[in-house]
Amino acid sequence: MESSLRVPDRAGLECPVEDVARGLLNALLVVGGRIGRIVEVEAYGGADDPASHAHRGPTPRNRSMFASPGTLYVYRSYGLHWCANVVSGAVGSPSAVLVRAVAPVAGLESMRRDRPRARTDRDLANGPGKLCAALGITGSDDGADLLDPSARVRLVRDDVLAPCDPVVSPRVGISVEVERPWRFRVPPPHAGAR
DNA sequence: CTTTGGATCGTCT
């Protein structure tokens, strides 16, 4: 019986961002009573990745990406949506994992209240901007330490492991490096039996 | 189910 929630290892977040991204699948994002299980992510590198916000060095917006691994990087997208990233890489070689979708686990009532347009529970948090709205993550959470047990936004692990065989595809919504297969998704239920 | 186009404003050049 495994009941204690494990915090991801900070040193583990210094692995190559592609591996960090795979490892974050099925981890939990906890914001107060709201909990979502991470089911889709994208990896973004540093100076070597033209699609990354860190590509051109630090700016006021992306400064959190240059902080310690385990930091939360929240930015505004298209002027109105918030998007959340888990910062990875050692200090000095920034990278981050964009959380693209979570499956609602707890706090569904609050999520529905903050996502009135979602028609189904599945629509609650199946997008980078949607999950921030559903969980209540905003720009004021930027720079928080996700591994701090007392933080408002936490990243924790339960006994559901990351899948061995995630669905891999190119990242979406970008205009450069469009071929790099750095999008990872938990396989749909039926694809597991094989 | 899929496709298409408009909204909207902070950020960086």
Next chain:
DNA sequence: GACGATCCAAAGG
């Protein structure tokens, strides 16, 4: 001044 690491509604199959 241009461009988004997006979302949603509407319309068609």
